[in-house]
Amino acid sequence: MDATIIAAPSSTKNATGTRDPDMHQTKKGNQWYFGIRPTSASTPATGCVHSVSATGANMHDLDEVTHLVRVDDEVVYADAGYQGVQKREDVATDEALSQVEWRVAASKGVLRPCRPRTG
Secondary structure, eight states, X not given: OEEOOEEOOOOOOSSSSOOOTTXXXXXXXXXXXXXXXXXXXXXXXXXXXXXXXXXXXXXXGGGGHHHHSOTTOOEEEXXXXXXXXXXXXHHHTSTTGGGSEEEEOOOTTTSOXXXXXXX
């Protein structure tokens, strides 16, 4: 499961003079983006995508979990943006989602730097 930001021009130089209402802005690191955030889930064995959703860039990755995980999923692999997913009320109270084994990557602050071995 993963999400990414697709940037769109924030220009209002179009026929209506307005921005697309489905696009939103968000900050990632020190950079601002205006656009959408597609989120997808795939089968680990084949890599084939089975679920996709698209939201404004300002939505958090966790907001789409309940729409992407299938009832027959037993294990879900996700990046660090999904930390704490099993504690969310909509996941913990769902019969199928509460049984999923969540394998979420550690955040950068938790990882220790690799040091070369000496002699």
